[in-house]
Amino acid sequence: MDINHLSLETLAEKIKSKDIKPSEVVEAYLERIKTIDPEIGSFLLVNEEEALRNARELDERQAADDMEGELFGIPMGIKDNIVTKDVVTTAASRMLEDFVPIYDATVMEKLYKENPVLLGKLNLDEFAMGGSNENSYFKEVKNPWNTKKVPGGSSGGSAAAVAAGFVPFALGSDTGGSIRQPASYCGIVGMKPTYGRVSRYGLIAFASSLDCIGPMTRNVRDNAKILEIIAGSNLKDSTTMPDVSSDFLSTIDRDIKGMKIAIPKEFVDGATDEVKSSILKAKEVYESLGAVVEEVSLKKTKYIVSAYFIISSSEASANLARFDGIRYGYQAEGVDNLEDLYRKTRSEGFGSEVKRRILLGTFVLSAGHFDAHYLRAQKLRTIITQDMNEVLSEYDLIMGPTTPSVAYDLGSKLDNPLDMYLDDVLTASSNLTGMPAISIPAGLNKEGMPIGLQLIGKHFDEATIYNAAYQFEKKVNLHEALKALSLEGK
Numbered sequence: 001m002d003i004n005h006l007s008l009e010t011l012a013e014k015i016k017s018k019d020i021k022p023s024e025v026v027e028a029y030l031e032r033i034k035t036i037d038p039e040i041g042s043f044l045l046v047n048e049e050e051a052l053r054n055a056r057e058l059d060e061r062q063a064a065d066d067m068e069g070e071l072f073g074i075p076m077g078i079k080d081n082i083v084t085k086d087v088v089t090t091a092a093s094r095m096l097e098d099f100v101p102i103y104d105a106t107v108m109e110k111l112y113k114e115n116p117v118l119l120g121k122l123n124l125d126e127f128a129m130g131g132s133n134e135n136s137y138f139k140e141v142k143n144p145w146n147t148k149k150v151p152g153g154s155s156g157g158s159a160a161a162v163a164a165g166f167v168p169f170a171l172g173s174d175t176g177g178s179i180r181q182p183a184s185y186c187g188i189v190g191m192k193p194t195y196g197r198v199s200r201y202g203l204i205a206f207a208s209s210l211d212c213i214g215p216m217t218r219n220v221r222d223n224a225k226i227l228e229i230i231a232g233s234n235l236k237d238s239t240t241m242p243d244v245s246s247d248f249l250s251t252i253d254r255d256i257k258g259m260k261i262a263i264p265k266e267f268v269d270g271a272t273d274e275v276k277s278s279i280l281k282a283k284e285v286y287e288s289l290g291a292v293v294e295e296v297s298l299k300k301t302k303y304i305v306s307a308y309f310i311i312s313s314s315e316a317s318a319n320l321a322r323f324d325g326i327r328y329g330y331q332a333e334g335v336d337n338l339e340d341l342y343r344k345t346r347s348e349g350f351g352s353e354v355k356r357r358i359l360l361g362t363f364v365l366s367a368g369h370f371d372a373h374y375l376r377a378q379k380l381r382t383i384i385t386q387d388m389n390e391v392l393s394e395y396d397l398i399m400g401p402t403t404p405s406v407a408y409d410l411g412s413k414l415d416n417p418l419d420m421y422l423d424d425v426l427t428a429s430s431n432l433t434g435m436p437a438i439s440i441p442a443g444l445n446k447e448g449m450p451i452g453l454q455l456i457g458k459h460f461d462e463a464t465i466y467n468a469a470y471q472f473e474k475k476v477n478l479h480e481a482l483k484a485l486s487l488e489g490k
């Protein structure tokens with residue numbers, strides 16, 4: 001049995017029926033991480049001893065038929081900007097290289113109630129800023145489909161780990177596309193939930209009005225299961241929404257006949273030919289399932305990237321002010337006075353992309369520039385939301401590519417950050433508007449690299465997204481082909 005490529009659902013069943021022991025599962029995953037991850041770089045920390053100890057405890061409980069929890073014995077990996085009590089959490093930054101949190105993020109508390117096993121913490125772009133995972137202070141991540149290519153970012157470690165069979169599921173975070181873009185590049189399923197669906201308590205803040213935690217999995221049902229577990233309002237995050245249902249699996253297999261789906265022409269126009277043709281094929285799949293797919297126009301698409309980078313950098317400059325060398329984290333040595341301590345700590349502790357964002361954010365928030373940039377970006381945010389809401393008042397979903405192109409060569413965009421920023425054009429609108437959006441595998445290009453299909457839904461209507469995504473996955477059945485192809489032969 002190929003334990004590493006079973007779905008989470010099947011794995012959970014096999015553990016519950018005592019076909020496999022939690023320790024066998026955990027050992028199989030750890031073994032794969034040990035042999036293959038040195039080539040990929042997805043883990044920043046493997047929690048080996050603790051994971052094995054935990055799994056053996058679960059073995060005993062399995063033997064005693066005491067198997068509470070929907071994730072009993074299931075291994076998981078967590079993006080390293082989500083705090084884990086007593087487990088080093090770095091945000092892939094020198095600033096937090098030795099930071100051991102004293103509490104668990106709310107999503108961790110929710111997961112732990114279901115008895116999974118934490119295998120470790122996953123690599124990312126420093127403080128989640130980037131789209132290729134090359135901005136990690138520790139090491140870059142490589143795409144398991146082709147190790148010369150980027151895995152995407154910022155949740156590149158999470159996406160690569162799931163694609164490579166190192167974990168059946170991972171958590172990522174998405175501020176402008178950081179779950180969906182790497183999911184698309186690595187041929188997996190990544191969901192950015194509605195803003196307010198999942199608590200951000202314990203997520204190291206990048207841009208608080210945009211950040212969302214979400215699941216990354218190899219198939220749609222597993223994804224819905226994890227979101228059901230981590231969703232819910234929470235007193236520690238006042239932006240979470242009370243009283244919304246988080247039941248996605250009971251409606252996931254509904255017939256989608258008559259579902260109305262919009263394809264914005266601006267989303268397809270900017271994509272490469274191979275991505276375009278894959279999305280047009282997806283359109284045909286939806287039509288064959290009885291959905292009505294129509295072209296629409298989202299005229300404000302051209303403003304998305306500028307509004308996103310101005311707002312996210314402004315918020316980042318405020319959020320990252322706390323890293324001053326005094327409270328916690330890295331502290332520079334050999335300083336003369338307080339001013340010097342701040343300057344040296346921040347110069348040495350942050351990488352160049354993080355500094356770029358702090359500088360940009362501080363600039364646009366400063367007197368004289370606030371109205372011209374920050375305020376205008378906020379107005380654009382409202383206009384973009386109106387534009388999208390208008391379409392979603394007539395359609396159930398918006399579909400299009402997740403990214404304009406497939407994963408590119410490592411190093412190829414490092415000298416041109418703007419080029420990398422432009423990759424967020426199709427994903428950042430869901431962050432600006434707070435809408436939920438998923439990326440699912442739609443096909444492969446000639447070189448065998450995955451292409452992602454994005455479905456965007458109405459606020460708090462993840463159920464419709466999962467329903468449409470699952471029907472597509474069943475019809476196309478690509479994930480079976482995907483698991484065979486990724487890391488060919490390994």
Ligand SMILES: NC(=O)C[C@H](N)C(=O)O
Pocket residue numbers: 128129130131153154173174175176177178179206312424
């Ligand atoms: N965190 C994200 O969603 C990443 C986005 N590409 C950015 O660099 O801001």
